[in-house]
Amino acid sequence: MKRRPTIMDVAARAGVSKSTVSLVLQGSPQVRAETRKSVETAMADLAYVYNRAAANLRSASVGLVGLVINDLRNPFFTEFATTLQMTLAGEGYATIIANADEDAALQEKLVGSMIEHGISALVISPAYGETGETFDQLARSGLPVLQVLRRVDARTDLFPFASFDYAAGSAEATRHLIARGARRIAFVGGLPGAPITHERKSGWCEVLTAGGLDRLALHGKSSRAFGLEAAETLIDSHPQVDAAVCFNDLVALGLMAGFARAGRPVGDAFRLVGFDDIEEAAQSWPQLSSVSCDIAGFARDTAARLLAWMTGGDRPARDLRSPVHLVARASSLGPAA
Amino acid sequence: MKRRPTIMDVAARAGVSKSTVSLVLQGSPQVRAETRKSVETAMADLAYVYNRAAANLRSASVGLVGLVINDLRNPFFTEFATTLQMTLAGEGYATIIANADEDAALQEKLVGSMIEHGISALVISPAYGETGETFDQLARSGLPVLQVLRRVDARTDLFPFASFDYAAGSAEATRHLIARGARRIAFVGGLPGAPITHERKSGWCEVLTAGGLDRLALHGKSSRAFGLEAAETLIDSHPQVDAAVCFNDLVALGLMAGFARAGRPVGDAFRLVGFDDIEEAAQSWPQLSSVSCDIAGFARDTAARLLAWMTGGDRPARDLRSPVHLVARASSLGPAA
DNA sequence: GATACCTTTTGGATCGTTCCAATTCCACCG
C-alpha cells in the first residue's frame, strides 16, 4: 500500500511549486486560470486528498465545529442539530455532533475530546447537573462558545446565550387555556431546579397567580414516559384538574396517551398545551396545541452568529430571546360550542 | 492572547525532554513512575492541551470515526447513532455524526469532508438514491467502511454489511396477523425500489402468497406524515383491508393517528404491526405491536466489529443479520375474545 | 531601453507531535 499523494506530488506533476498548489487549494484569486487548471488536472490524476491535519497544524483552524446536545433523542434537539449541521456544511464547516444524554460527566469528556480535535468553536445545550467543570475547561481553551436553549447560570459574560422567550410562551398558553374555560391548570414535566424548568413554568405561574387560581406542578423527566406516568397521577390523585401546560411536547404526547389509555381522551374534558411544536404535534390525535419555537430558523441564526464571531466579528449579544407563538389545535379547544 | 503551551513547554517545566513527555502522553510503560508524575504536574500547571492535529500529521490516525445516517430524525437511527457514539467514546474515539437527510448529493459532500478530516473509519447507513459516487470515493480512500441497516447493492465485497433479518420479521408479523384473524393485510410505507423496502416487504409477500391472500402495498416515505396519508387512502379506497404491516413504526404511528382521526381506532376492527420497536411503540395508545430490533445492542456490536477491523483485525463478515422478534401489543390483538 | 509597478510564482521556515536510533543511567556480575 503506497502512501497518499501530497501537494508536492501534485506540484511535481503539474510542473509548479508546492506554494502554487497551496494557493489553488485555498481558491486564491491571484493564480492564473491556466495554472489553476493544470494543478486541478494533476490533483484529479493523482486522486489527491487534502490533508486537513497538516493544514491545521500550521494555520490553527480546522473548520470543525463542535455541537453538544443534552438529549439527542428529543426531536426538538434533533431538528436543531441537523439544521445547524446542514447550515454549517454549506459554509464549509464540518460539525461534530455529540449527545451528552443529560450526563454531566460524559459531557465533560466529550467537550475535552472535541477541544483536542481542534474544533474552532462550540455550540452547547448543557446537560442538567452541569457543575461548571465543563465551562472552566472551555474558558481555558479560549474558544468561541455559544450556549443555546438552556443556560448555565452566570456565565453569559463568557459564553453568550440564545434561546426562546419561554416565559412569554407559557403565559400565552395559560391565558389561552383560561380563555377556553379551564380553571385548574397543572404544569407537567421539567426537572425541578433546572433554570429552563423555571422559565417555562414562570409564565404559567404568573398568570395563575394573577387570576387567583390554584397551582399544581408535577415535575419529572422531559420524556414521553414521564407524561404517561403523570397522566395516571392526575387521574388518580387530582381529578379536579381540567387542563395542563406541559414542559415539552414529548411530555404532552405521553400525557395524551395516558389519558386515552384511561378512556378519557384529551381535548374534551381535559385541555392540553405542549411546548416546542415538534412535527409530531400536528400529526397526533387529537392534534396537540403547542408553543411553537421556530427551531430550524433558530438553528440557522445560531450558525450565522457563530460564523460571524469565529471570523473575527464581535462576540454576539449576551442573552438573546427569539419570540414564540402558540399554535392552538384540538387538544386545547375543548368541546365544540 | 498568548499561544497554547506545547509539549516542549511542558518538557522544559518538568525538566525532561519532549520525547519523554510524548511517551507519557501515550501512556508508555517504559517511563519511570516518578518522571511520569512530574510531567503530569507540569501539564496541569500549564493547562496543556494535546494537539491531535500535530499528532495525526505524524502518525496518521486521529481517533476519529465518521458516521453518516440517512435520516437522523427517525428515532431508530437516533438511537443507533447515540449508542454507537457513546460506545466509541468509551474506547477513546470521537465520532462525527452527520445526517444525509436522504440526499445522495449531500451525503457525498459529507463523506468527502470527513475523509479530509482524517477519519480512521466510517459507518454508513446510505441514503436512498445513492448512485455509487460516494462509494467510489470511499473505495479510493482505502478506509475501513461498514454499511449498516441499509445496503447499496453489490459492494459488500468492499464494504461489509450488517443489518437485521427484516424478511423474517415481516413474515412473522404477517403470520401473527393472520393468526389473529386478519385476511386482507396491506403493506404500508417504504420507498419503492429501495432494497430495504424489498426486504421488509418480502416476508409479508411470501406469507400472503403461500396463504393465497390478496396483496396491497402503499409505498411512500417512511414518515409519520405518510402514515397519516395512507390511513386516508385505506379508509377511502380500500375499506376491506383489515390489517397492515408497516415499513416502520413512524408510518405505523401515523397510520394509527389517521385511523383515530377518522373515528376508527386501531386494534379493534383494524390490526396493525410496525417495525423497529422504537421506545414510543410501548407508549402509544393503543400500544403498537412491532418487530423489535435490538438497535442498541446492534450499535454496540457494530462498534466492536469496527474497532477490531481498525486495529488490524480482519475485515468482518460480508453480510451479517441480527435476529428480530415480534412484540405483540394491543394494536394487533383484535377484539377481546 | 531603462524604470516602475502590478501580477504571478517560488523557496524556505514553521506548526506540534511521533518515531527511531542512539545515548545515558544504573544495578549487577565476574
Add this chain to the structure above:
DNA sequence: CGGTGGAATTGGAACGATCCAAAAGGTATC
C-alpha cells in the same frame, strides 16, 4: 573495578500543509 545488559531518556528527522518575503514575469510609462 571494568564490563554487561536492560530500562529510561534523549535529540533529530520526519509528517504535509501554510505563510511570508522575495524573485520572476509582464506591461505600461517615460
